[in-house]
Amino acid sequence: MLRAAELVARVMEGGNLTDAFERMAELHGSWPEKTRAAVRDLAWSTLRDYGRGDAILRQLLHTPPAIVIHALLLVALRRLEQRPEQAHTTVDQVVQAAAVAMPGLKGMVNGVLRNALRQRAQWPQWIDGDEEARHAHPRWWVERARVDHPERWKALLAAGNQRSPMALRVNRRRSSVDAVLAELAADDIPARALGADTIVLEHAVAVARLAAYAEGRVSVQDAGAQRAAVLLAPQAGDRVLDACAAPGGKAAHLLEMADIELLALELDPQRAQRIERNLARLGLQARVQVADCSAVQQWWDGRPFDRILADVPCSASGAVRRHPDIKWLRRDEDIAAFALQQRRILDALWHTLAAGGTMLYVTCSVFAQENAAQVSSFLRRHADAEIVPIEASPDCQLLPDVDHDGFYFARLRKRL
Template identity: 45%
Template structure:
């Protein structure tokens, strides 16, 4: 890429700095206008460039908008910010071609968001006309006194792009980073990991993931729930043993049965964990690194088991309890480091251990597109060391004959197959059992090569559409 993002990437995103209400309320823009959404999304993009996770950046902005403005703008701001993360490198490339001297960061980020709206795919219906995007971008930059001088620049850059769009878009394709919208190290790693499917994998990461639900087996069946959806006029298909994929996303408050615990939101690939662990009535199970509790809930839906749900982050641990309360299920939620059992373990061994360990999250980038810009190549070795520390600490807690399921939401073999091979060599009493191994992300809206991975016999024959995961299962001799 011609110009790198102006802020360094950080392995662990820092919380977003709060946005002052006075800064937002000073804008002379209607909260329901595209100009307002562009300004807020530009602030979120700036926070990500500085190392903040996008959800935290957005929450900081939403909490700073005066009541009334939040509800009018929340959806538009969020959609625009996420779209910009998926097209960040392409937008930056275009700015570098059109602007000889880098503008102030906020102006540059606002241009980036505007370009993200103009760079629609051929199969997309643009949410706004090009004229509206240009007009509202100019309005947004002019609404801030300190950046009003840049109105002419913004207008000229965007209109110039529209005049030369075909030529510029064709030139953009020759730059791999701008074309694929991933940092170079990620591109290189994906090519090494999946030499025959890397294009499919990267394309899947640039498409918004579907809303997939997990049907609570204690409450109903997939067939019965699909009928309920039809009665509500909601299109959906079965996407796994307990998985239902909606034809179009909906706010969870509009999903029938969600508030009552009949269904939960969970990717089809993630729904393989509980069945693979094969926990049975009466077993003692550890769900290590459990937040936000999706897999914990699934385990309890499938069997009457005694679950300890462990999470190192107290704030994230609270979400486990909230999710279980909605499902009307219970687990022993503990706060502690999975790699340091002495601080939380009571000495009783487990029949099953689910080790869904911290990883690069490279397999869920379509849902969290900011991850690609926050991660660095140097993060991977550090994450691998942390995963080995946790596995080494958990293995002694397993009963003889018990099973451990190792899970990551990663596409990189260092966190998947290579890690499983290391574990098998490191622990002579570990017998590797059948499991899907590497599931590469797929998406229904991009061409899927047969080699790109599937649910490995665990789906229902529907078109695979799931995030990227790695599963390895071990039994203690």
């Protein structure tokens, strides 16, 4: 409980959840996989339930508690919802955790949770009366979803509160979907094929259970993300740029599909090292360079690219169930800032694309300002750009579902 609360508290202070969990896992290297998974699940599910715990706590607290106690109470309420039959055990465990974190508040934590249990029947009413709690998303996010997806906004928000699926991408240079499916079945891991290179697991498993991962025959990559390489469709001999490449999943997929010359750019040196490690595990080669992709003069040698993957920084609103800290860290004004950054990157990269070449614009966002509006603006600025339809549509907006996260794709061609 306390470890999960520490992760939640770190996010409430503005920290990144994945980074915090990785640091915690390093400090507790002796944790068995079951413990790691339990801490992760409780922290992720607590953060996924944005607003719900606070709607309850507002009825029980007169003043906001210290952040670590606030986080501990949110974790406790989440566990009480998950395992109501273990209510008294949960309260005892949380009180013990409070005694470690802030001993002077042990009694307060005990009183709040026991009061919460006495008023358990009122929780649904308290939650339903608060829009943020009802949808488990910030109010500004709810409004954007309502405006951008008027017919599907409720389903979109509901999907963002679910567990994310675990998908594998089969390295076609080393194996096949059928071979990996047979191996998974032999290991009692239920899975199904989805597309030419994709397998979706019925339940997430630790990669340590997947021999095919260690041997470079599969990678863990969301099924929606795998569409990027397919839509860019590299051909043998192409000169290809992956402009924002970390952690390297899409770059690797491009290299698995065709014999190409690939340059992978990444601004962060540590993340660039992850690209190199991923490529080495898969037996693939590319030139990885630490650079700001929008500062073209710092890295471009003047030779145009046949294809460019512009998987730009974005709100990641389509992957919120995978990264629930986004709900806590993003602000409405951040979307405009991302849009300006995306515009700068697109305009810079366009100059490096060969005439007749293709650029694939990708985000993992569901917000129109970062997606269709961004592409429309780009087309107005660049008379030599045209849309290449995707399945008879000008672009493709994937909303999160049981198979994949949310993504946006637009294919742009430079006229000859």
